[in-house]
Amino acid sequence: MKDYKEEPECHEETTALVNKDKKTTELKANDVACSQVKVSDEKSKVSDLIFRGGPRIIKDMLDTMVNPVSYKDKNGVFLLVNEAHARTIIGLPKEEVIGRTLLELARKFSDIPRKYIVEKRDLLEGCNEWIQIETEILNHGGTRTIEQELIVADGTTKTFILNKSALCDEKGETIGIVTVMQDITELRKTEKILKESLSSKNELSEQIKKNEEMYKTILEKTGQMVYNCDIVADKVDWLGSVEEVTGYTPEELKSAGVNLWMNYVHPEDRYKLWINNETHMKNGRNFRLEYRFQKKNGNYACLEENVTDILDSSGGISRVIGVVKDITEQKFASQSLQESEERYRTAAEQTGQLVFDFRIETHEVEWAGAIREVTGYSPDEFKNLDESLWIEHIHPKDRTETIKNLENFFRKKARIQAEFKFRKKDGKYIYVEIRGVWLKDEKGKVYRAIGVMKDITEWKCTLEKIEASEMKYRSLIQNFQGIAFQTDRNFIPIFMHGAVKEITGHTEEELMSRAKWKEIILPEDLPLLLKEEERIRDSTCNKYAKVDFRITHRDGKIRWLHEIYQKVLGKDGNPKLYQGTIYDITERKETEEFLANIKIARQREIHHRIKNNLQVISSLLDLQAEKFNNMECVTNSEVLEAFRESQDRVISIALIHEELHEGEGTEKLNFSPYLQKLIGNLFQTYRLGDAAISLKTELEENIFFDMDIAVPLGLIVNELVSNSLKHAFSNGKNGEIRIRLSRNDKLGHLREEIGPEGESTEFNLTVSDNGKGIPETVNLENPETLGLQLVSILVNQLEGEIELNRENGTEFSMRFKVENKL
Template sequence: MSESNKVLKKSKCDNVKGTSGAFQAPGPEVFENPGATSVLHESDFFVKTMLNAMVNPVCYKDRNGVYLGVNEIFTRQIVGLPEEEIVGSTLLEAALKVIEKFPERAFLDGQSLLERIKEWDRDDIELLKKGGKHTYEYEGICADGIRRVFLVNKSTFSNEIGEVRGLITVLQDITDRDEVQRTLREKGKKYRFITEQTEMIIYEFDFESNTGNLDGAVEEVTGYSVKDFQSIPPHVWMGYLHPEELDQVNENITKIQKEGGKYRQEFRFRKKDGTYFYAEDRGVCLLDESGRPYKLLGVIKDITERKLAHERIQKSEERYRSFIENFKGIAFQADENFIPNFLHGALEAITGYTEEEFMSQVQWKDIIDPKYLPLVIEEENKLRKIPGVFTVEVEYRIRDKRGETKWVHETCQKIPGRVGKPEIYQGVIYDITEKKRTEETLAKVDAARKKEIHHRIKNNLQVISSLLDLQAENFSKHEVCKTPKVVEAFKESQDRVISIALIHEELHENGETDTLDFSPYLEKLVDALFQTYRLGNARITLKKELEKNIFFDMDVAVPLGLIVNELVSNSLKHAFSDRDSGEIDIKLCREISPEQETDLCSENETKSRRETGFILTVSDDGTGISDAVDLENSDSLGLQLVKILVDQLEGEMEVKREKGTEFTIRISVAEKA
């Protein structure tokens, strides 16, 4: 017999099989056939290759506890000894070899390795006696010096007649999972006092043993003691759930066990006195490497008061919503960035959009007419800057979902936030489209009426001017009435009428009804006076410096126009009586430049416009007014009229008599844009 056959003869054993019949050793008849020896070698090589390819440590032993084989990761990671020193040894014998080579591994947490080995060996002996499989959890220091925890799956294998012939062991490293459990247990201890004080229940459920532990304020919350819970199977307690929520909880538990991870659910649980309390259940389901649940860790909290308060609030909200839904406007609340948190009321009737569309697709600012968006933003900034409770009102146009234009009136109020909380804004929005259309219609009617009035006034003034002209001409034909002063008086009255008529002509031609662009009007008025009084003397020149875009209403334009008429006429008639040349200057400007005005009124432009000052200067380089003339008590009707009109405008007048005459008039009025 060859040496190889001797080896085979020495190590032959009965036919064996695993609990499923998958593992089978060769029988005695194999060794009588040389060809079968080759098959056996190939089978051993295949099994060994398969085991070494596994990432989990694997070993198997006979029914007497003697190792028959191990894979490479078992020798390298677990034991730290070569395969030949393990095979043929018992667990205890192999442990002694490990301690001899690695004395630092002899103890773990004060317990000797040999004592632990004896416990593990007893597990093997018990399993070999009764057969089957079992899962254990072992902890030890591995060959690399690292402390690890393993989930140990052990399964016996039998021969064809069912006799147990050995044991296969597969180890799975669960160190990380164990650390999580350990941490959670430590935290559980730390938080036990807190849970008792806050009426919370901490629980732990083990799926493998189908047992659970409870801690915390169990009796205070449920009325049952911890002993009551431990004496009744967990599935029985499911019957204590409220019938309306039982199916949902069962569905949740099935999902939790399948997916693992964190979970949260609410349900009602029947207390010992028969009443129910609302429970909030938060926890985590831990899965092993194969995806099977092995533990639940969680906290149950009594939220009865919170739920009842929520129900009361919900009923209140239902009443509020009923009110809002019948509300003809839109009630809103917005965050510190003016982004609405809710919009309730006649939202769809006004905008065409639903509340859901505004919360997910459309922003309120998206529907504001771009022309009015700066105005809305300006009011928002004003509301944001002013401290305390404050309210603004603004009217603007929007475009609804159909593209139609509508007018809305918004009232928005700032509500200061509590300490550390941002401010919020709330208010109402009303549809004022019909009101605006009515106002626009009335405004058009009023504008047409004013145009007609201006037109008639202008015509009537022209008639009066013509009558005065005819009367002056008629006086000049009679010797008794040829006094120049009489004719001049008629002429001056005619000029004053023309001054007023020009205003109405400008308003009528420009389509305005109550405001006048004053500088173009002054140019026409002064040019008309020059044509009347200069009498062909082109050497008397006119210099004009008139600022553009100054708009006055009728109450300012008429008296200021008459003032210019009197002063320019006076210069043309009297300033150059002893010479044939000269110059008349007219200036009109704002007393505060637009740049200064912007700087001064950044907070409130409207206020600054109410306080805009204007300077009118009429001067000539003629002979000048004598110092003997008292302007306050002048006999001249024209100068008396000027003083009366300046007082009417609540202005100030200053007169300089050097190198001619210079009248400077300052007024402060509401300039019309």
């Protein structure tokens, strides 16, 4: 191993370099310089990336580099390696190298056949050598450039120049070591061949000169320039893209000298550059610096300078080598990126969004944007929430589904769009939406996910209100049994929704034309419809219209429709469109027709009943007239009595009609309340002086009779009660009249109002008094009085039976049957 810090002074010609194993290797000074320059250049690239871009951008970029590159922290732990270093040098995947020390990796190799890696010596011994060098760098800073032979992963032996540099933070404190390796195997092989094949020194020098030209070409092609400052000779050589970087030729810079170079540095950066140079010359610490330099054309360029030194045998600085490159575009791009990120961050904050950036390799998530506004946490608090705590902030009802979506996002690398409730720091829940996508590198490999999480509470609440409104509208439309429609100014349908198919049998699309709609309207109703349309269209005051018309349903049946619509005016005051509703009123029309028929039938029935009742009254008057015909002498009192009796009989019929009327059109009469009114009216008519006649009734409730039963039965009660009031109690004698009406069945009170149709129910009617009793000469089969004659006739009409009991006064008991009808 060759450490150029400990080498003797290098001359232009071949110099013997002796390593710790006393092995001698001939190395031309310019070769060393060029190798160091290239390695230093690679190191400066890495350093710049680490300081400027960070892990975000350098990992993928380093993987594209041919030179092996690594970065260790102060404890010797690998924090970063590129593919060339991991696979080519160590022979392991990056993931197995990162996070381990060199000794740990050496122990890992102790169990496999390949135990040698450093100059064919024991691996642990080689590791200890590297650790010593790195410890020195960590303690004293600076850069160490060494040459070393290594057995690489494929088992071949290769020669490398290793540039190990201290990496410092903003305070200048060393935080790690960057190692850049340059494979010079072919160069050494070439030198060996040249040494063996060339017989003269001139031939060897010529070949070395060619190598120098090659390095010079490489420097020029990479846009870098190198200066080699000989401290002893006070001489500076310029190589590489000198004119491209500065605008000056190497000869111009060489003639200008170091002091004039400082004059071209931007005034604000001169002091910084001067301090670094002074510190370097005193302490020998290598440094990297950026400053602005005025090019020959007067424009300023941003340069990056990496400086390292070459020590003589006494440990003093004999030569300073610097690599300078123009990083103006890089700085501009970095500044543009920062400005873009700032704009993006500001936009995210102003729009109430959180931006997340997830890296697969590090498994780290970075958050930015309106963190405090959305979550209530400070950025640091929110970023420190681990996965389990973050999941706990999801509402329990949404947690399972959200976890499922997140797992699908990370496992399948698919897009994500999910909504859930998130608990803020104050404990309140908000609605959030998370969206994310995966990014791929130039090789198509997924390496990163970015996305946003935003507060959608207000939008969600508005949406819920809209959905509730839409639900009400949908419910209204779904339960709406009509058709909502709109037509243009020519009454051509432009919108139709609702129970279109149920009402017409046609679909909405089929009826979206005036011609098709008019086709289903009955021809005899179409003129009425057209007349109504013309009226509302031409009218300046009438904006509403309604019309009933008929259509032919698709099934061939006729349907009645009721249409209500209004005129909607445009800005010009002319009809813009018409809108309204159509209802199927077929059932209503059929009901109206049915009710009209019922009304006619009822009127006929009423006329028939009146005619029958008038016929009864006429018969009663005939009977009364016949009674007078058989009398030789008729007094006024007898005439008055006859008229009063006829009046009572007519009243009994009138009460039936009154009860039926109060029963709101029912066909049957609740007979018991009717009897109460009838008897009360008779008691008012026949006042018997001071006689106290009481009434006792036992009338079963809910006995209903139609007119054919109620009229004759009412007349019978009228005659029997009138007879008792007139004849049973003479000379002011007190007494009692009893009336009883019931079903002739012990369980009759438990029966329904009407039994099964076709069957009949037997009833008992009893009218009695405790008066002086009816004379023995009275015979019910052949009565002489008009009242008893009428009773006998009516009982026969009802197909009933009547009995007369003269014990304890007078009692008439009647039995009759009534057929049950629904």
